[in-house]
Amino acid sequence: MVDGQIPIEEYETGNTVHEIDVATLRGEHRVLATHSFEKGEIVRGYNRRTLHVDLSKGTIEERPVTDDMIAKFTGGRGFGLKILWDSISPGTRWDSEDNVLAITNGPMCGNTQYPGSGKSICLTVSPSTDIVCDSNVGGFFGPFLKFAGFDAMAIQGKANEDVVVVIDGIASEVRIETAPLEETNTHVLSEQLAHIYAAEDTEKSRQRVSSITSGLGAEHSYWGCLNSSFYDPRRKVARVKQAGRGGLGTVLRDKRVKGVVAVVPKFTGVENNPADPVTMAKVGTKLHKEIRDLDRHQCNMRAVGTGHLVEIMDAYDLLPCENYRFGSFPKASKLYSPKFYDLFTKVIPDGCWHGCTMACSKTVDGFELRTGPYAGHRVTVDGPEYETVGCGSNMGLWEPEWVLEFNFYCDTYGLDTISTGTAIAFYMEMYEYGILNRERCDDLELCFGNARAVMEFMHRMARGDDGEFMSVAPKGIRRVKDWIKAKGWGDERLVEDCGMESKGLEYSEYVTKESLAMQGGYGLTLKGPQHDEAWLIFMDMVNNAIPTFPDKAEALHYFPMWRTWFGLNGFCKLPWNDVEPANNADTDEPSKVPGHVQNYVDLVNAMTGSELEKDDLIIQSERCYNWQRAMNVWMGRGRRADDWIPYRSMGPVTEMEYVSREERYDTALVEKAGMSKDEVAGMTVPEKMEALYQFRQDQYQKLADAVYFRRGWTHNGVPTPQKMISLGFGDEADMLRMLQDRIDADTAAGLNDWGGNYDESEDPPSDDPLYWEKW
Amino acid sequence: MITVNGNGRDHVPDETVSGLLKRLNYIFPLVIVKINGTVVPRDSFPSVNVPDGATVEVIHLTSGG
Numbered sequence: 066m067v068d069g070q071i072p073i074e075e076y077e078t079g080n081t082v083h084e085i086d087v088a089t090l091r092g093e094h095r096v097l098a099t100h101s102f103e104k105g106e107i108v109r110g111y112n113r114r115t116l117h118v119d120l121s122k123g124t125i126e127e128r129p130v131t132d133d134m135i136a137k138f139t140g141g142r143g144f145g146l147k148i149l150w151d152s153i154s155p156g157t158r159w160d161s162e163d164n165v166l167a168i169t170n171g172p173m174c175g176n177t178q179y180p181g182s183g184k185s186i187c188l189t190v191s192p193s194t195d196i197v198c199d200s201n202v203g204g205f206f207g208p209f210l211k212f213a214g215f216d217a218m219a220i221q222g223k224a225n226e227d228v229v230v231v232i233d234g235i236a237s238e239v240r241i242e243t244a245p246l247e248e249t250n251t252h253v254l255s256e257q258l259a260h261i262y263a264a265e266d267t268e269k270s271r272q273r274v275s276s277i278t279s280g281l282g283a284e285h286s287y288w289g290c291l292n293s294s295f296y297d298p299r300r301k302v303a304r305v306k307q308a309g310r311g312g313l314g315t316v317l318r319d320k321r322v323k324g325v326v327a328v329v330p331k332f333t334g335v336e337n338n339p340a341d342p343v344t345m346a347k348v349g350t351k352l353h354k355e356i357r358d359l360d361r362h363q364c365n366m367r368a369v370g371t372g373h374l375v376e377i378m379d380a381y382d383l384l385p386c387e388n389y390r391f392g393s394f395p396k397a398s399k400l401y402s403p404k405f406y407d408l409f410t411k412v413i414p415d416g417c418w419h420g421c422t423m424a425c426s427k428t429v430d431g432f433e434l435r436t437g438p439y440a441g442h443r444v445t446v447d448g449p450e451y452e453t454v455g456c457g458s459n460m461g462l463w464e465p466e467w468v469l470e471f472n473f474y475c476d477t478y479g480l481d482t483i484s485t486g487t488a489i490a491f492y493m494e495m496y497e498y499g500i501l502n503r504e505r506c507d508d509l510e511l512c513f514g515n516a517r518a519v520m521e522f523m524h525r526m527a528r529g530d531d532g533e534f535m536s537v538a539p540k541g542i543r544r545v546k547d548w549i550k551a552k553g554w555g556d557e558r559l560v561e562d563c564g565m566e567s568k569g570l571e572y573s574e575y576v577t578k579e580s581l582a583m584q585g586g587y588g589l590t591l592k593g594p595q596h597d598e599a600w601l602i603f604m605d606m607v608n609n610a611i612p613t614f615p616d617k618a619e620a621l622h623y624f625p626m627w628r629t630w631f632g633l634n635g636f637c638k639l640p641w642n643d644v645e646p647a648n649n650a651d652t653d654e655p656s657k658v659p660g661h662v663q664n665y666v667d668l669v670n671a672m673t674g675s676e677l678e679k680d681d682l683i684i685q686s687e688r689c690y691n692w693q694r695a696m697n698v699w700m701g702r703g704r705r706a707d708d709w710i711p712y713r714s715m716g717p718v719t720e721m722e723y724v725s726r727e728e729r730y731d732t733a734l735v736e737k738a739g740m741s742k743d744e745v746a747g748m749t750v751p752e753k754m755e756a757l758y759q760f761r762q763d764q765y766q767k768l769a770d771a772v773y774f775r776r777g778w779t780h781n782g783v784p785t786p787q788k789m790i791s792l793g794f795g796d797e798a799d800m801l802r803m804l805q806d807r808i809d810a811d812t813a814a815g816l817n818d819w820g821g822n823y824d825e826s827e828d829p830p831s832d833d834p835l836y837w838e839k840w
Numbered sequence: 841m842i843t844v845n846g847n848g849r850d851h852v853p854d855e856t857v858s859g860l861l862k863r864l865n866y867i868f869p870l871v872i873v874k875i876n877g878t879v880v881p882r883d884s885f886p887s888v889n890v891p892d893g894a895t896v897e898v899i900h901l902t903s904g905g
C-alpha cells in the first residue's frame with residue numbers, strides 16, 4: 066500500500082450515479098446490417114483479417130491480411146495506411162463519403178506480459194490538415210478488436226442516423242444498429258454502452274466491453290478525439306483514454322457513429338498465442354522488476370503519471386506559458402505534480418491495459434463540476450496528463466481544479482485537450498493585443514487566466530453556437546489566422562508568428578525556441594507538430610550532444626523511426642524510456658536505452674517467431690514512414706512549404722519575450738550568428754530581434770536540407786522511387802509513378818534546390834543535383 | 841573553471857555532483873553524469889566532488905515527450 070492508498074473493498078468514488086435504462090435504450094435500436102464471421106484463432110499475434118464497414122452502403126466485409134501486407138506494413142499503423150491507400154483518393158477530405166476511419170492494433174497489442182502492450186492506432190484524413198493523421202490510444206478497444214477477430218477495422222461512408230457498430234465476439238457477429246436515445250457525450254455514453262452490451266449484468270461482464278466514442282464538441286469543431294474505454298470495476302465507471310490528435314472524433318461524428326463497441330466472451334491474457342511464451346514472460350518479468358524498484362527514484366510515473374514533467378519543464382524553461390511566450394512562470398508551481406497527487410485517488414494499479422505496472426493512468430474521483438450541463442455532478446476525471454496541465458499553463462489557468470474541469474469537459478465532449486488548449490491560448494494572446502476583443506469573440510472575454518470564459522467557450526462549442534467567432538474558432542488556429550487576416554485585423558506577420566500550428570495542426574505543449582532539433586521534431590513530421598515522433602530538446606539544448614546539422618539530422622532520422630515502430634506493433638512508448646535499467650549509464654548509447662531496445666527485439670521475435678535484429682525494426686518503420694510521407698505528397702502536400710513552422714517556435718516574436726531573456730538572445734547573436742559583441746551592443750531591441758529572426762529561419766531551412774538528405778528524400782522533401790524500391794516497394798507501380806511525376810513537376814518549378822543560404826565556409830548536404838538516385 | 845556539456849562554468853571548491861546539479865537547476869532525475877569520461881554512479885552524486893578543470897557531461901535522457 067502506498068501512502069494514502071485506499072483499500073479497494075472500502076472504495077467509493079462518490080460520483081453522481083447515472084440511471085441507465087438498458088431495456089428502453091436497446092428497445093429503440095434497429096439492426097441495419099449484420100455480418101456473421103467464423104471464430105478465428107490468433108496465431109503469433111495476428112488474426113490475418115481486417116473488417117471493413119461501409120455505412121453508406123450498409124455492408125460489412127472481412128478482408129484477408131496477406132503475407133505481403135505483413136512483410137511491407139507490419140501491422141497497426143502500417144495496416145491503417147495500407148487500408149487508407151486502398152480506399153481513398155488524393156482528393157478525399159475529412160468529410161468526404163469515401164474517407165476512412167481506421168482503428169488498428171498490431172501484433173503485440175493485447176499482450177499482458179510486458180508493460181504498455183495495449184495500444185491501438187487510429188488514422189483518418191484529418192479536418193485540420195487534409196492529410197492522413199495517426200493517433201495512438203490506450204484503453205481496451207484495440208486488444209478487444211483483436212480478440213474478437215480482427216487486426217484492424219475500417220469505417221467508410223456515412224450513416225443517415227446515429228448508429229453504433231458492434232463487433233460482438235460472443236455471437237461472432239458484426240452489426241450496425243441505430244442508437245437514437247443514447248447520450249453523445251462520452252462519460253455517459255461509454256457507461257451506457259458497457260451496460261447495454263455486457264453479456265450479463267455484472268462488473269466482470271462490463272469489463273469485457275470496450276467502446277470508441279466521442280462527444281458533442283467533436284460535432285462542432287475540428288478537434289474531435291476518440292475515447293477508448295476500459296471499464297473499471299473498482300470505480301464502477303467506464304474510464305477512457307484518448308486518440309487526441311487530428312480530429313478523428315470529428316470524422317466519427319460526421320459519419321453519424323455514436324460508438325464502436327467490441328465485446329469479448331472471455332479474457333485469459335494469452336490470446337495472442339505467441340511463438341515463444343517463455344521468453345515473453347521472462348522479458349516481461351525483467352521490466353516489471355525495474356519499474357517496481359526504480360520508478361520511485363526516477364520519474365515517479367506510478368504515483369503521478371506524466372504530470373511529473375510539469376516541474377521539470379518549468380525548471381528548464383520549456384513549459385508553455387501564455388501561448389508559448391515563456392517557458393516558465395512564477396505561478397507554475399501551483400500546477401506541479403504534488404498538487405495533483407493530493408487530488409488523485411490512490412487506488413492502484415491504474416494501468417490503461419492489463420499488465421502495465423507503470424500504471425500512469427491517474428484519476429480524480431468524485432470531482433464536483435462547476436460549470437456546464439453537468440454542473441454540480443460529481444465525476445471521475447481521467448488525468449490530467451502532462452499535456453493537459455501544459456494547456457493550463459498556456460492559457461494561464463493556475464488552479465488545478467480548473468485544469469481538471471477543462472480536462473473533464475474535453476474528454477466528455479470528445480475534444481483533444483492539446484488542440485483545444487493551444488488554440489485558446491492563441492486566441493487569448495490575440496485578445497491581449499486587441500486583435501480580438503469581446504465584440505469579435507461573440508461576447509467572450511477570452512483573456513489569459515479567465516477560466517470561466519474558457520469553459521463557456523467549450524460549452525457553446527458543444528451546443529453548436531453559430532456566432533461568427535464561434536463558427537470559426539473551433540476549426541483551429543489555421544482557420545482563425547486566415548479569418549483575422551481576411552478581416553484586416555492586426556499585423557499579418559504577428560498573427561502568423563504567434564499562432565502555434567503547422568500543417569494546420571496545433572502544437573503540443575513544449576517550448577522549442579532554444580532547440581533547433583526539436584523545431585525539426587515538430588515541423589519535419591508526417592502529421593504535424595506532435596512530440597510523438599521525436600523529443601530532442603534535452604539532447605540538443607541541454608546535453609549539447611548533437612551540435613552539427615548531420616548530427617541533428619541523424620537524430621531526426623533515428624528517433625522518428627524508432628517511435629514509429631511502437632505504433633506498428635501496439636506498444637506504448639512510455640515504458641521504453643520513462644524508466645531506465647540500472648546499468649543504462651554504462652551502455653554505449655544511453656539515450657536510446659539499449660537494454661529496452663533489446664527487450665523489444667526479443668519480444669517481437671518471441672511473439673511472431675521471426676529472427677529480427679534491432680536494425681530490422683528501424684527498416685520496418687522506414688517502410689511505413691516513407692509510405693505515409695508519400696501519401697502526403699499524393700494528397701498535394703508533403704513538401705518543404707508544408708513543413709513550415711511559426712516563428713514563435715523558433716524565437717521571440719515580441720519585444721517582451723526578447724527582453725525577458727535578453728542575455729540569452731544577445732549571446733546567441735554573438736556565439737551562433739557570428740556577430741560581434743560591439744555590434745550587438747549597438748543595436749536596438751527590434752534590430753536584434755530581426756537579426757535573430759533571419760538567422761533562425763535560415764537555420765531551420767538548413768536543418769530541413771540535412772534531414773531530407775538523411776531520409777533519402779528530394780530537396781523538396783519528397784520520398785523518391787529509388788528510396789521506395791530500396792525499402793521493398795518495387796511492385797507498387799502506381800505509387801512509384803506518382804512520386805516520379807511529382808518530383809519532375811517540382812524540378813520544373815525550380816523547387817529541387819537547397820533551402821538554406823550557404824556561405825563559402827559551409828557545404829550543403831550534397832553538390833549532386835540528383836543525389837537521391839543513389840538510393 | 842570546469843566545463844559542463846561544453847559550456848564553461850565556475851569551479852566551486854568542494855562542490856559535489858549533487859551540488860553542481862542543484863546549482864545548474866538540473867532537477868531532471870534521469871541523468872547520467874560523467875567526469876572526465878568516467879561515469880559517476882547515481883548513488884555517489886552526494887559524495888563525489890567535481891575537481892577544478894574537470895570536463896563534466898550531464899546527459900539528460902529523454903522521457904515524457
Ligand code: SF4
Pocket residue numbers: 180181182183203415416417418421422423424425426637638639640
Ligand atoms: S505506461 Fe501508462 S499510458 Fe502506457 S500503457 Fe501503461 S498505463 Fe497506459
